[in-house]
Amino acid sequence: MTQPKTVTVIDNATGKQIELPIYQGTHGPDVVDIGKFYKELGYFTYDPGYVSTASCRSNITFIDGDNGTLLYRGYPIDQLAEKSTFVEVAYLQLYGELPTRKQFKDFEYIMRHHSMINESLKGFFDGFYHDAHPMAILVGVVGSLSAFYHDSTDIHNPEHREIAAHRMIAKMPTIAAASYKHSVGEPFVYPRNDLSYCGNLLNMMFSVPSEPYEIDPIAERALDMIFILHVDHEQNASTSTVRLSGSSGANPFACVSSGITALWGPAHGGANEAVLNMLNQIGDVSNIPKYLEKARDKNDPFRLMGFGHRVYKNYDPRARIIRDMCHEVLAKFGDANDPFFELALRLEEIALKEDYFIERKLYPNVDFYSGIIYRALKIPTNMFTVMFAIARTVGWVAQWMEMISDPEQRIGRPRQLYTGAAQRDYVDIKKRK
Ligand code: SDX
Secondary structure: OOOOOEEEEEEEOOOOOOOOOOOOOOOOEEEEEEOOOOHHHHHOOOOOOOOOOOOOOOOOEEEEEOOOOOEEOEEEEEHHHOOOOOOHHHHHHHHOOOOOOHHHOOOHHHHHHHOOOHHHHHHHHHHOOOOOOOHHHHHHEEEEEEEEOOHHHHOOOHHHHHHHHHHHHHHHHHHHHHHHHHOOOOOOOOOOOOOOHHHHHHHHHHHHHEEOOOOOOOOOOOOOHHHHHHOOOOHHHHHHHHHHOOOOOHHHHHHHHHHHHHHHHOOOOOOOHHHHHHHHHOOHHHHHHHHHHHHHHOOOOOOOEEOOOOOOOOOOOHHHHHHHHHHHHHHHOOOOOOHHHHHHHHHHHHHOOHHHHHHHOEEHHHHHHHHHHHEEEEEOOHHHHHHHHHHHHHHHHHHHHHHHHOOOOOOOOOOOOOOOOOOOOOHHHHHHH
């Protein structure tokens, strides 16, 4: 019987020594269980940004940052992007296996028949001014879903968890499209059960009562593939936010709203919008050296948006797939010589030869090219992160369901290194200057 692997930690100040167990996963680095570290040695561990910290066990998604690998339930992302559909990948991430034909038919029926939102929710949109950012509207309206469905919010009831997950995934496109329609002052468009998930989204965003709207199958397929690429990404900032808020037993819709909030930041999902704004700012290939200098300058807050990743120290496999997809979409919808795409290709080519980026292993990530495609599909820049949120809702609810049913699960409550004022007594204001 092989002995379990451990690491020995010796406190050189006291000579005390402890053995910490090592756990091995299916793929990726082993982990050291430091659960008893404080109790045995009296120290907290310290890892700002959780660079070396695994927060949980998970069976859902695996990333190998050095090799640029991304697996959903063991299936490589390039195979799923080429051969699967967003709804099928949603089923896979929720249930762990590719669906049978009947399972897929039943799941697709559920997705279509939960796509409407309560009619009273429409009033929430009117509370926003016309220039509200669609992500601000999404945070508010998704959070307000927690004021509904009192019949199914016992999170310890697996059936309630499942119906909440179905409702969230099914309604996100409807809420997202309504956020867009509000921002452009056009009437809302109801979902249609005869359309695909992405076809419905395009119709709800771009159809108007005054004329017929025809969904282009290439646009529908491009959006479906981009959504597959954005479904999940292990314990990224927004997923960790959903897990942390869910760990207190909070309402699942409110937890997803917290995930949308975290995703909005330009360091995370907000980067796709920031990339287009950056390309606009750079303007011309001749300006690239100036902006690369700014990106290298520690005193300059400018960063090359769409570059770098906490985990990928190689090319983000999703960026490669989206870049290849650009050619087809631009040929059909945009200008095959789209200046922004040309600029992005040249920026990538030049940056990847710069020592600063090579030394830090900074490669294009999923956000670098996605905006080029969204723009070609006539999706406005302020809706790019909303698109990301629609797809990532699948990952958020799958990880939330896994967390709630994890026997090791307990409320997330990190500690700190306190560096504030030493204890001191109150001084009455009369005795102060
Ligand atoms: C997503 O976590 C996920 O999985 C996220 C995501 C998902 O699917 O959920 O993949 C989606 O959010 C992709 C990332 C989108 N964000 C951006 O494109 C914004 C630009 N990128 C950076 O802000 C940054 O690269 C992060 C936030 C993505 C990663 O930050 P880290 O891991 O904390 O890295 P860091 O900031 O410590 O950078 C390491 C070094 C630093 O230089 P030194 O201090 O070592 O000299 O690299 C530099 C940074 O200054 N650096 C950059 C840079 N990214 C890192 N310098 C210029 N431009 C950049 N983009």
